[in-house]
Amino acid sequence: MENHTHQIKDVFELTDSGMQKVNQHLRKQLNSEVILINQIAEYIISNGGKRLRPILMLLISDALQYKGQQAINLAAVIELIHTATLLHDDVVDESEMRRGEKTSHEIWGNSASVLVGDFLYSKAFQMMVKADDMQVMAILSNATNKISEGEVQQLLNVGNLELSEADYYTIIANKTAKLFEAACQLAAVISDEKDDLQDDLAAFGMLLGTAFQIADDILDYTADDEDLGKNLGDDFNEGKLTMPLIYLLKHGTQQQKQTITQAINNPNEADFNAIKQLVISSDAIQYTIQQAQNVSAKAKLKLTHLPESAAKEALLFLCDYAWQRSQ
Numbered sequence: 352m353e354n355h356t357h358q359i360k361d362v363f364e365l366t367d368s369g370m371q372k373v374n375q376h377l378r379k380q381l382n383s384e385v386i387l388i389n390q391i392a393e394y395i396i397s398n399g400g401k402r403l404r405p406i407l408m409l410l411i412s413d414a415l416q417y418k419g420q421q422a423i424n425l426a427a428v429i430e431l432i433h434t435a436t437l438l439h440d441d442v443v444d445e446s447e448m449r450r451g452e453k454t455s456h457e458i459w460g461n462s463a464s465v466l467v468g469d470f471l472y473s474k475a476f477q478m479m480v481k482a483d484d485m486q487v488m489a490i491l492s493n494a495t496n497k498i499s500e501g502e503v504q505q506l507l508n509v510g511n512l513e514l515s516e517a518d519y520y521t522i523i524a525n526k527t528a529k530l531f532e533a534a535c536q537l538a539a540v541i542s543d544e545k546d547d548l549q550d551d552l553a554a555f556g557m558l559l560g561t562a563f564q565i566a567d568d569i570l571d572y573t574a575d576d577e578d579l580g581k582n583l584g585d586d587f588n589e590g591k592l593t594m595p596l597i598y599l600l601k602h603g604t605q606q607q608k609q610t611i612t613q614a615i616n617n618p619n620e621a622d623f624n625a626i627k628q629l630v631i632s633s634d635a636i637q638y639t640i641q642q643a644q645n646v647s648a649k650a651k652l653k654l655t656h657l658p659e660s661a662a663k664e665a666l667l668f669l670c671d672y673a674w675q676r677s678q
Contacts, residue, residue: 359672362406362665369409369423370402376427380478383470391459391467395434403563404429404534407666411538411552414662421482421541428491429534431475436498436530438468443506486540494533501525510590510615516597523564524557531560551653555666558650562673565643568593569677572630584623590615594642595635603633643674 363370374396381392405426412422442461459467472495479491504522508514535556539549571586572595586593592600592615599607610629614621630636647670657663 359401359668362410362668362672365661365665366406366409366413369413369426370406372423373402373405373409373426373430376423377430380427380431380474381471387459387463388467388470391463392471394458395438402430403669404433404530407531407556407559407669408534408538410662410665411535411657412542414657414660414666415538415542415544416658417538417542419541421487422538424478425482425487425491425537425541426534428475428478429530429537431471431478432491432495432498433530435468435471435475436502438464438471440502443502482541484540487537490533490536490540494529497525497529501527501529505591508592510618511592512600512612512615514592514597516594516601519592519594519597520561523561527564528557528560531563532556535559548656551656555650555653558646558653559670559673562643562647562650562670565594565639565646566674566677568595569636569639569643572627573636573677584627587614587621587623587626588618590618594639595630598635598638599630599633602638603635607633640674640677643677647671647674 377396378393381389381396383389383392408426408429409422442464475491475495479488482488501522501524504518505526508518508522532553533556536549536553539552544552568586571584571593587596596611596615599611603611607629611626614626650673651667651670654663654666657666
C-alpha cells in the first residue's frame with residue numbers, strides 16, 4: 352500500500368475531526384462550579400501539546416473500523432490521566448516550563464496544581480465507569496497505578512550514578528510508555544478484537560512510548576529551549592539520569608565519568624553547557640538514537656496483523672517519527 356503519511360501534520364489532519372470531539376468532550380466534562388478548576392482546565396486544554404496518546408487511540412480505533420462512542424470518551428480519559436500526572440510532575444520537579452508555556456504551578460501555585468490534578472484523576476475515573484466494561488477499568492486503573500510507581504522509582508533514583516540501562520527502561524516503561532500501552536490496548540478491547548491482537552497492540556503502545564521517551568532524552572541535549580518546549584537541561588538539573596549519561600558513565604573515558612559524576616553530585620554548581628558539549632562530542636547521542644530506532648522497529652512489527660488502511664500507515668509513520676525527531 353502506498354504510504355500517504357509523510358509528515359506529522361498528515362497524522363494531525365487524519366485525526367482532526369476525532370480530536371475536536373475529544374476536546375469538546377473534555378470541555379464538557381471539566382465544567383465545574385469551582386472557577387479555578389475551569390481556569391486551569393481550560394489553560395491545559397488550550398496548551399495541549401501533541402496529544403499523542405488520544406491520537407493513537409483514535410488511529411487504532413479507525414484501523415479496526417470501530418464505530419461506537421467509547422473511542423472519544425476513553426481518548427479523553429487517557430488525556431485527563433496524562434494531564435493529571437503532568438500537573439503533579441511539574442510540582443515535584445519544580446518545572447517552570449512545559450510545551451513552551453509557564454507550568455500551572457508557576458501561575459496558580461503548588462497547592463492548586465496538586466488539587467486540580469486530583470480532580471482530573473477522579474473525573475477520569477467517573478468517565479471510564481461510563482464505558483461499563485470491567486476490562487477497560489482494569490487496564491486504566493492498572494496503568495494509573497504503574498505511572499505512580501514509575502514516578503516514585505524516578506524520585507528514588509535522583510542522583511543515582513549506579514542506575515543501569517535496565518532500571519532506566521523500567522522507569523520509562525511505567526512512567527511514560529504505560530499510558531501509550533493502555534491507549535492502544537483499549538482501542539482493541541472496545542473493538543472486540545481477539546486477545547492476540549489486543550496483546551500485539553498493547554506491546555506496540557509500550558514500544559512506541561519507549562521510543563518517544565528515549566528521543567525526548569536525546570532532545571534534552573540537542574534541541575534548543577524553543578523546540579523542546581521546556582528548559583534545556585531540566586532532567587539533568589533535577590538529577591535524573593537518562594540514557595546518554597548512563598551510557599557515558601559506563602563506557603566513557605575516566606575524565607568523562609569524573610566530570611559527569613561531579614556534576615550530578617553538585618547540580619547547582621554544574622555547568623550544563625559544558626556537560627551538553629561533553630555528551631554531544633561523545634558517541635552517547637548516536638548510541639541512544641540507535642536504541643530509539645531499534646525500539647521503533649520492534650513497534651512496527653507489532654502492527655503486522657492490523658488491516659491495511661490510512662490509519663495503519665499513520666501508525667507506521669509515527670514509529671519513524673518517534674526516533675527521527677532526535678536527529
